[in-house]
Amino acid sequence: MEIRIQGSGPTAPFLSARGLFETEHDLSLPVDVHIREDPDERTWAAHYDDRHVLNISQQAASSAMARELALHEFAHMARHEQNHPSHTQSTEEVLYLALAGKSVERRKLSHCYQIANHMKDIYADDITLSVGPGEKLLAFLESSLAMAVADRPATPTRAGLERLSSGSDPDITAVNAAFALALAERHDLLEDDHRLYDLAYAAAMDAPDVDFEGFKCRFRELGRETDSSTYRQTLVDATRSYVASEGQAAD
Incomplete structure (x- = not known):
């Protein structure tokens, strides 16, 4: 190399x-x-x-984190050379299939790209974590999520619920939290009492319309071996689930 x-x-x-x-x-x-x-x-x-x-x-x-960042990018390069579906599937094609006939705000659309990137990262980090230790990655996931989640309750919302996440968009923060937990659980990086669980569930509470558990399961259970058709449908389903969290209606 x-x-x-x-x-x-x-x-x-x-x-x-x-x-x-x-x-x-x-x-x-x-x-x-x-x-x-x-x-x-x-x-x-x-x-x-x-x-x-x-x-x-x-x-x-x-x-x-320099070594771990480089290793992660090398893993993406390997997936690219393998023509892995996660790295060859057009996100634009998936959005067209998933959202045809729907009116979707720009904010949510950008989040759909983030969901696709998370799936790419899952498959890249299957390589990353097969050759390197996971401690620094776990610490990175924890610190990144902590930046988007408040350490203490803030102003109660109209429903009487305490808003737990910071200025970051709570919907995509919840999805990011689901990704972090899913990746860590997929590779057995967590003890049951790890702080990442508290941070992730705080983010989930602040985005009650997002299917946090569903996204965690989607990310964690991505097939180790997948074909183009299966991967495309998985991403279409995830996109539709996220957009449906705000009840987007067809034009």
């Missing part, structure tokens, strides 16, 4: 991630790592006929 690192930043996390990845997997195409100065760049991958590209900010490349 060939890695070519460009930009100013540490190289050790990428070489370490490659070492872990190569214990069970390999990539046919080389990987160009571009370390960017922009702190908002975070990480994202692109795929071309002759190479993969991993873009990452200097801040992320120097963080404690």
